[in-house]
Amino acid sequence: MYRKFAEQAAADGEKEAARLFTEVAQDEADHCAKFLQAEKAITGGSPRANVPTDVRAEPVEIQAGPSTVSSSRTLENLRVAMKDEAFAYAKYTLFGDRAGETGQPGLATLFHRTAAVEHAEHFAEYANLAGAVRDTGTNLCATIKRETREGTQVYPAYARQASADGDTEAVKLLNDTANDELKHAKAFSGELSALGKRCPTSS
Ligand SMILES: [Fe+2]
Ligand SMILES: [Fe+2]
Numbered sequence: 001m002y003r004k005f006a007e008q009a010a011a012d013g014e015k016e017a018a019r020l021f022t023e024v025a026q027d028e029a030d031h032c033a034k035f036l037q038a039e040k041a042i043t044g045g046s047p048r049a050n051v052p053t054d055v056r057a058e059p060v061e062i063q064a065g066p067s068t069v070s071s072s073r074t075l076e077n078l079r080v081a082m083k084d085e086a087f088a089y090a091k092y093t094l095f096g097d098r099a100g101e102t103g104q105p106g107l108a109t110l111f112h113r114t115a116a117v118e119h120a121e122h123f124a125e126y127a128n129l130a131g132a133v134r135d136t137g138t139n140l141c142a143t144i145k146r147e148t149r150e151g152t153q154v155y156p157a158y159a160r161q162a163s164a165d166g167d168t169e170a171v172k173l174l175n176d177t178a179n180d181e182l183k184h185a186k187a188f189s190g191e192l193s194a195l196g197k198r199c200p201t202s203s
Helices: 002-011 015-043 073-102 105-130 134-166 169-196
Strands: none
Touching: 002 015, 002 073, 015 073, 015 105, 073 105, 134 169
């Protein structure tokens, strides 16, 4: 995915994005090699034999401000990449917790350290380039918009689909989550009002 994004960024004249997508693609190949090595070590016998743990995150400082990218295709690719990295971070953290609980501390370390790279390096670098973090008022408006959309549209639609499919447990979870998101939206709206600010009407 990132190699294709790098090619598209290069074609769009977005040199910094092309460089970043290429660099992260290389990191992912390194992660893949380490997990393959871990799998071999574990399935080959002793759980603690040769699981590699030499992964180190080099945290990137977040710069608040607008994106320097002008290509809409590259901006959309950056958003897709951010979602992918956030999802990898969340999953690897849970996988690492599980490995720790099941007596595989080396594997837990590999998952947790890789998760840190996905979040503190990859996600952060993409976020900087995409201009994901702005001033607090803008951040609040983006958050309220997202929570409201999830609470009023996204999760209710998923719940209706789940209901049509007879997945009652999923219906309950999706409805509960939708309610939570609306509470979040309300809480953030309160913070925005306390700052004496309003969102643009398009938000
Ligand atoms: Fe990553
Ligand atoms: Fe939320």
